[in-house]
Amino acid sequence: MVGSLLAATLAKKGFNVDLYERRPDLRRADIAAGRSINLALSDRGLKALSRIGSDEAMHSIAIPMHSRFLHDVEGNTSLMPYGKEGQYINSISRGDLNKHLMDVAEATGNVKLYFNMPCTDVDLDTATVSFKNKDNGEVVTKQYDRVFGTDGAFSVGRNKMMRTDRFNYSQYYISSGYKELSMPPVPDTKWAIDKNSLHIWPRGNFMLIALPNMDGSFTCTLFMPFEGEVGFDNLKTDEDVIKFFNIYFKDAVPHMSTLLDDWHNNATSSLITVKSDPWHYKDKVLLLGDAAHAIVPFYGQGMNAGFEDVDILSDYIDKYSDWGDMFKAYSTERAPDGHAIAELAIRNYREMSDLVADPHFVKKRALSGKINELFPDQWLPLYSMVTFSHIRYSEALSKGDWQNDVLEQLVAKGISADSSSDEIKTAVLPHLS
Amino acid sequence: MVGSLLAATLAKKGFNVDLYERRPDLRRADIAAGRSINLALSDRGLKALSRIGSDEAMHSIAIPMHSRFLHDVEGNTSLMPYGKEGQYINSISRGDLNKHLMDVAEATGNVKLYFNMPCTDVDLDTATVSFKNKDNGEVVTKQYDRVFGTDGAFSVGRNKMMRTDRFNYSQYYISSGYKELSMPPVPDTKWAIDKNSLHIWPRGNFMLIALPNMDGSFTCTLFMPFEGEVGFDNLKTDEDVIKFFNIYFKDAVPHMSTLLDDWHNNATSSLITVKSDPWHYKDKVLLLGDAAHAIVPFYGQGMNAGFEDVDILSDYIDKYSDWGDMFKAYSTERAPDGHAIAELAIRNYREMSDLVADPHFVKKRALSGKINELFPDQWLPLYSMVTFSHIRYSEALSKGDWQNDVLEQLVAKGISADSSSDEIKTAVLPHLS
Numbered sequence: 112m113v114g115s116l117l118a119a120t121l122a123k124k125g126f127n128v129d130l131y132e133r134r135p136d137l138r139r140a141d142i143a144a145g146r147s148i149n150l151a152l153s154d155r156g157l158k159a160l161s162r163i164g165s166d167e168a169m170h171s172i173a174i175p176m177h178s179r180f181l182h183d184v185e186g187n188t189s190l191m192p193y194g195k196e197g198q199y200i201n202s203i204s205r206g207d208l209n210k211h212l213m214d215v216a217e218a219t220g221n222v223k224l225y226f227n228m229p230c231t232d233v234d235l236d237t238a239t240v241s242f243k244n245k246d247n248g249e250v251v252t253k254q255y256d257r258v259f260g261t262d263g264a265f266s267v268g269r270n271k272m273m274r275t276d277r278f279n280y281s282q283y284y285i286s287s288g289y290k291e292l293s294m295p296p297v298p299d300t301k302w303a304i305d306k307n308s309l310h311i312w313p314r315g316n317f318m319l320i321a322l323p324n325m326d327g328s329f330t331c332t333l334f335m336p337f338e339g340e341v342g343f344d345n346l347k348t349d350e351d352v353i354k355f356f357n358i359y360f361k362d363a364v365p366h367m368s369t370l371l372d373d374w375h376n377n378a379t380s381s382l383i384t385v386k387s388d389p390w391h392y393k394d395k396v397l398l399l400g401d402a403a404h405a406i407v408p409f410y411g412q413g414m415n416a417g418f419e420d421v422d423i424l425s426d427y428i429d430k431y432s433d434w435g436d437m438f439k440a441y442s443t444e445r446a447p448d449g450h451a452i453a454e455l456a457i458r459n460y461r462e463m464s465d466l467v468a469d470p471h472f473v474k475k476r477a478l479s480g481k482i483n484e485l486f487p488d489q490w491l492p493l494y495s496m497v498t499f500s501h502i503r504y505s506e507a508l509s510k511g512d513w514q515n516d517v518l519e520q521l522v523a524k525g526i527s528a529d530s531s532s533d534e535i536k537t538a539v540l541p542h543l544s
Numbered sequence: 545m546v547g548s549l550l551a552a553t554l555a556k557k558g559f560n561v562d563l564y565e566r567r568p569d570l571r572r573a574d575i576a577a578g579r580s581i582n583l584a585l586s587d588r589g590l591k592a593l594s595r596i597g598s599d600e601a602m603h604s605i606a607i608p609m610h611s612r613f614l615h616d617v618e619g620n621t622s623l624m625p626y627g628k629e630g631q632y633i634n635s636i637s638r639g640d641l642n643k644h645l646m647d648v649a650e651a652t653g654n655v656k657l658y659f660n661m662p663c664t665d666v667d668l669d670t671a672t673v674s675f676k677n678k679d680n681g682e683v684v685t686k687q688y689d690r691v692f693g694t695d696g697a698f699s700v701g702r703n704k705m706m707r708t709d710r711f712n713y714s715q716y717y718i719s720s721g722y723k724e725l726s727m728p729p730v731p732d733t734k735w736a737i738d739k740n741s742l743h744i745w746p747r748g749n750f751m752l753i754a755l756p757n758m759d760g761s762f763t764c765t766l767f768m769p770f771e772g773e774v775g776f777d778n779l780k781t782d783e784d785v786i787k788f789f790n791i792y793f794k795d796a797v798p799h800m801s802t803l804l805d806d807w808h809n810n811a812t813s814s815l816i817t818v819k820s821d822p823w824h825y826k827d828k829v830l831l832l833g834d835a836a837h838a839i840v841p842f843y844g845q846g847m848n849a850g851f852e853d854v855d856i857l858s859d860y861i862d863k864y865s866d867w868g869d870m871f872k873a874y875s876t877e878r879a880p881d882g883h884a885i886a887e888l889a890i891r892n893y894r895e896m897s898d899l900v901a902d903p904h905f906v907k908k909r910a911l912s913g914k915i916n917e918l919f920p921d922q923w924l925p926l927y928s929m930v931t932f933s934h935i936r937y938s939e940a941l942s943k944g945d946w947q948n949d950v951l952e953q954l955v956a957k958g959i960s961a962d963s964s965s966d967e968i969k970t971a972v973l974p975h976l977s
Contacts, residue, residue: 265707273715274698277770277814281714282706337710381710 113400151411180308296327394435404449546833584844729760827868837882
């Protein structure tokens, strides 16, 4: 997706782009677009899409989600809005978005698409790339002016850069994995549960979530430790699975008619975080998206961060005349944001799976919302900074830490969202100076 | 070195070992043994060597260093002992130690050595390794029961493991690099400066150090940022180099008659930290030494940590009957120590280059020594835990952090090494309970 968006963006600036895709053409073959079926598209991604005129088109392939829809273990439910009135995130099909972006890139007339051609090697110094044609087994090698590696968390180009001197790199797997399940459409009425929410069944160190699809179904994802008392390794038989769901997600079970089939057909996958630095090699190679910074999905920012890479790079291209200077400046200035969203995404696992149900967290969250009402220009909640603003991720991370300190101090003093506005103002003002 | 020690250790248990070395046989060819000419051997390394009966042999190829010998910018000097009376670390030639270990391994009769055979590939599931014979270009592929990867910071086996699911890995370069220089022997008297010390010229964020060699020379190493006002990139001409040394290391310059030659002949190299986890692949492959945990040299523990890997693995081999269980237990229990010494080594750059000259640090260090005298069983200074004990590195790290907290609190209360023993005892006791 990031590759298609980048190709379209470069093409609209007049560059000729060859775009290579590992898989067949999604628009012609009936294949899955990747492991996670739908994604949360929000403001950062939309801004990048607006550059190629695609933001409006999203409305026809996305479903707005205004709130978290929380399901407790008893089956009680509650709503927790994502932002202010009118603010929402969008559940979008990975496949539909991919197809749209390929169409837009192709329609520019400057992009040539090649399918079924996984990258096998990159010669960094000459920007020469090899691809293996999966149809006939032939290896094709081509030299370019520049190579943009948007080939994901296991990027071939990044793997080559890793062996160059002073390249910093980390890959870290959290102890939880995930499995996709589904909630089929209900005849006639379609969506079995509220369509315009992201549903969460938070259960401490594990959780089930569900995002709506256009066809009336929901894609559910179970996030859970691999090992441990409640862990994938402990659900061995069909009976184990059924029992587990009936204990922890009993209000979801009636809607999950394909649970056991899904359980067997869908892999249990791991969750990787990749950090790298620098993202460029001289004036020849640049990494974007997951190839530069793969993150866990708990902030719904993986695709948005990759799209924002393209948005920001676009400005750098306009500003610089020398590609080497530009790649270096972009990498130096943007990498801290890649590291920051990786950190925020890992932290949000705890928040989603545990803290949304934790009274202390709920209290701080409500107070933060109240402070935001009283000081809208000086206090934007962390979730809003990340999701509904274009503040740098690194700035959002440090402001969020500062806000949390302030909230802890206020709560310790007995201030809450129920305190009078005057009382809250008096308590907050010294911190804002 | 870790490979030779491991081969000898396994051979003495009755195993047959094939030992492959990338370079020619050091004992027959006149080549350098690697980039750092001498190393600091201390208690952890000696314990591992004692298993193969090699600890005594070290005395004839090593020079004891009892103290840090500090040189300030004015040329004033002072001694800072490493431990208690009689405790010292050893400056040892990498080449001599390598040759000794190969001799010992070969003499067991169970080890076959192959030279000029870099590893090119490892098939993890079958423990099959490929080597390229540098003499004739032939690739040799052999299957083994088990493979031990002791092939250093850029390990081929680890690179294969990196692509397996849930393998955590990081490589991180500090912003400083290093260059080796030398202080030739003085005719007749040999060592130009005190032979039984490790010399340090601490200068804030850069430093020069010197370790004695058996031939009367010293190997000096300049550690300095690559970029910045004082940085390798800013020393462009011979005049720059001479001026720099005359300003910062003026008492060393008269002894460094080959300074400019060394400057040009020796590379400026980077300093990598590698962390990985797990260190094993099923019951087939195990990483030891730098292949598992490459660290920066500032604690003098790189070789010692690798030798201690072998020492600890030896106990696991005796204790377990199943290799898979054993590899898993060893990796799970030892990896935190690899991560801890990596962290300690990075921190010690600041301590060596800056804090040894910082009055606050000197005050805490003196007080720590005094507390150690008063409570020898409950308070061992961090440097001693790492260098002169066999306490787990991870435990040393956490105890060191706790000690630092206590020292900060005592210093804030006006307690120092000059306070009376009673006063110190009274202040420390509550912390020891």
